[in-house]
Amino acid sequence: MDANTLIFGSIAVISLAMFFYLGKYRASAKQRERDDRIDWSARRFSLWKIFLYCLVLVGGIVLITQFI
């Protein structure tokens, strides 16, 4: 087993263990008890607004590529 496999394999195993351990616990009160949480039962923004933001992003990237 080479060093690459050993190092990255260990990272993968440790991360997986961390995911299974942490995943079973509830998030902290700081995370759960706030007023600005996402309300998954409603959509606050319309698809048009999302589409507009998306176009701004694409336009921005295209402009940057023109100047670099």
Add this chain to the structure above:
Amino acid sequence: MCQENTGKSTHQASGTKDGERSNGLGAHFYYFCLYLVNHLHRETEVMSNHKALEMFGRSGNPTLNAQTFANSSQVSAPSGIQAVASQTMTLEGTVNKTGILLALVVLSASWTWRMFFETGDPSAVMPIAFGGAIVGFILALVTLFKKHWSGTTAPIYAVAEGLFLGAISGIFEMQYPGIVIQAVALTLGTLASLLFLYKTGIIKPTENFRLMIVSATMGIGLLYLVSILMTMFGAGGIGFIHSNGLFGIGFSLFVVAIAALNLVLDFDFIEQGSEMGAPKYMEWFGAFSLMVTLIWLYLEILRLLAKLRSR
């Protein structure tokens, strides 16, 4: 076929043909579509439930609606806690089911991976890989629209996607030895790190956060789509998406960051679902959502590493 997939694995970093560029983007665009439909459908279904609730006073789908809150109140009742809790979504159940899906992906991926390295010929595994991708896509759509089937469709989806990922990963590995274990480690490392940041409240997803992430994800998808269409019509695609230059790597880093931040939205969705006492089958749906994002993140990290290695 061999050339096409080599193009996919190197992601045109060394300047492959336009046709190969289109194929290279295919996997990424495919996963992007899957993710976006998944993400948007979470909301639209809930929205339509609320309209139905207003009109008819009850909802046909108990995901996150009045019935969900009724379940929550039952859980907090002193009697029958165990019985009701066993019927509602829990964090532990979702994590366990994510583990099952991950194991299924790895098992089926190892089959196409081994087949690829035994034959050394991509054309031997590509029919299985594409078959897996198509079956996975159909099953994903079925899961999104029939969430209560998740217990059956999500594991089959994981097996089908594993076949696809095994072949793609094998092709990358042949081109750049050691790249797959690096991509797997970085993907899982990102998952664990973001889960830690979410659980401790360091990252706090808000409505504006969701708007930005969904918009950026759609923007990336739009760029991929335009690039594929340009290639199809002989215009050569969008160069920087494939380039291994500074801008190309910067773009890949941006895409990886957006894919990673999508995980935070998944964590929040799962956390709220378990808090509100969503139905048990939502554990499978939550695990499925996490898998879709994880596979997209893995593919983008693989692409980024290939660009870096080709320099």
